[in-house]
Amino acid sequence: MELTLKYFGRIAELTGKTEEIRSAAVETVDELDSVLRREYPGLSMATYTIAVDHEIVQPSFPLKTKVEVALLPPFSGG
Amino acid sequence: MNMNRYQRQIQLEDVGPSGQEALAKAKVLVVGAGGLGSPILQYLAAAGVGTLGVADMDTVALSNLHRQLLYSTQDVGKPKVLAAQERLKSLNPEIEIKTYPEGVHTENIMPMIVSYDLIIDGTDNFSTRYLINDACVKSNKAWIYGALFKHQGQFALFNHRGGPCYRCLYPKPPAAGEVAGCNILGVLGTVAGIIGLQMAHLALQTIIWPEEVPNRSVFYVNQQNFSVQHLKMDKNQSLCDNVQSDSWELPQTNAVTNCDSPPNTLSLKEALLLDQALFLDVRDTEEQPKIASVDLQIPVRELELRLKELDKEKTYIAFCKSGQRAKAAATLLKEHYFEAVYALSASAQHLKNAIENENSTTNEVY
Numbered sequence: 001m002e003l004t005l006k007y008f009g010r011i012a013e014l015t016g017k018t019e020e021i022r023s024a025a026v027e028t029v030d031e032l033d034s035v036l037r038r039e040y041p042g043l044s045m046a047t048y049t050i051a052v053d054h055e056i057v058q059p060s061f062p063l064k065t066k067v068e069v070a071l072l073p074p075f076s077g078g
Numbered sequence: 079m080n081m082n083r084y085q086r087q088i089q090l091e092d093v094g095p096s097g098q099e100a101l102a103k104a105k106v107l108v109v110g111a112g113g114l115g116s117p118i119l120q121y122l123a124a125a126g127v128g129t130l131g132v133a134d135m136d137t138v139a140l141s142n143l144h145r146q147l148l149y150s151t152q153d154v155g156k157p158k159v160l161a162a163q164e165r166l167k168s169l170n171p172e173i174e175i176k177t178y179p180e181g182v183h184t185e186n187i188m189p190m191i192v193s194y195d196l197i198i199d200g201t202d203n204f205s206t207r208y209l210i211n212d213a214c215v216k217s218n219k220a221w222i223y224g225a226l227f228k229h230q231g232q233f234a235l236f237n238h239r240g241g242p243c244y245r246c247l248y249p250k251p252p253a254a255g256e257v258a259g260c261n262i263l264g265v266l267g268t269v270a271g272i273i274g275l276q277m278a279h280l281a282l283q284t285i286i287w288p289e290e291v292p293n294r295s296v297f298y299v300n301q302q303n304f305s306v307q308h309l310k311m312d313k314n315q316s317l318c319d320n321v322q323s324d325s326w327e328l329p330q331t332n333a334v335t336n337c338d339s340p341p342n343t344l345s346l347k348e349a350l351l352l353d354q355a356l357f358l359d360v361r362d363t364e365e366q367p368k369i370a371s372v373d374l375q376i377p378v379r380e381l382e383l384r385l386k387e388l389d390k391e392k393t394y395i396a397f398c399k400s401g402q403r404a405k406a407a408a409t410l411l412k413e414h415y416f417e418a419v420y421a422l423s424a425s426a427q428h429l430k431n432a433i434e435n436e437n438s439t440t441n442e443v444y
Contacts, residue, residue: 006307008230076226
């Protein structure tokens with residue numbers, strides 16, 4: 001399925017990009033996360049939450065094609 | 079209350095005299111009077127929020143002034159809460175300003191927040207943020223969150239009218255040193271101002287239109303392309319219930335540094351007892367006080383490029399003003415396989431005093 005992935009804050013630095021469109025044979029957010037962690041090993045040390053089509057979701061959330069997935073780390077500065 | 083001062087906002091039909099009355103009655107506590115806290119305090123004071131609390135333990139530094147427009151050059155060195163109080167009073171003498179120069183910590187937060195309707199987090203560290211979250215959940219207070227990462231920012235209203243809390247978004251704090259703040263990464267004053275104003279606006283909405291304000295949303299702002307992502311989120315009811323229960327203890331913050339509590343942190347006493355250790359000043363070169371006997375100085379943001387100046391066989395104790403950059407430096411050195419690195423939890427000033435005392439004692443003996 002085709003997914004638009006958006007990376008925020010430090011996650012964009014770990015993946016080296018702010019956005020990418022890719023196809024992946026995954027059915028849930030959790031499976032997609034595993035694929036990304038394999039490709040970008042820095043992610044396994046990072047804290048982030050995941051949103052699908054602008055809603056924060058649980059790892060078991062089923063993915064449909066053409067959705068937008070965002071990886072959102074916490075920020076600290078003030 | 080001189081209504082003429084607020085005429086242009088009262089003119090808005092959905093604000094009106096009743097909206098202004100709500101602002102005048104509101105009691106808002108702003109924790110952290112820095113890059114976010116400054117614009118929040120200025121705009122809430124100007125809008126006529128009746129009682130403003132300011133909690134911050136820091137003093138004004140020259141390197142604050144590009145983003146903390148609440149302060150002037152002549153305020154450098156003054157406690158922030160006092161400089162803020164003075165400025166806000168001259169901006170709007172009709173409101174009450176309460177100051178908490180000790181900042182917030184585990185012991186004082188519950189009695190402090192009880193007299194406020196809304197808490198705003200303008201701090202720069204996770205330990206205080208989780209403390210504010212948990213204390214607000216336990217006290218059933220709404221709070222506004224905001225934080226920065228370089229040209230990006232986040233903000234949200236939490237624990238308002240049955241909405242989610244910060245732990246519903248991020249259940250646990252990241253590892254110490256994982257996410258750096260502005261002192262290390264740097265920030266443009268405008269980005270701090272934009273996020274601070276979004277938070278201030280959210281506060282006005284919460285006070286004037288409590289039923290309409292978004293309480294299940296988190297916003298991500300990227301000033302590089304001027305985008306705002308509006309993300310919906312759900313409450314994690316069992317997690318919030320847990321935090322609310324008596325068995326859930328408030329997280330500990332270090333009252334002295336307000337830093338994320340890390341491994342490998344040394345108190346001043348421990349640091350001075352450590353044999354053969356070298357002190358590493360990770361502050362910027364212009365920061366005061368200077369300590370003549372310190373072994374090395376490398377600002378934390380240059381550290382990664384200047385690792386060759388350090389020896390992996392040696393023991394280093396990094397220090398800075400608050401302990402936060404020292405922790406980041408220690409974490410960074412650990413990542414580069416330095417084994418004996420520590421962060422000093424005490425400030426450079428405390429270290430200087432201790433070294434000078436030690437020298438004067440030595441002189442007396444010999």
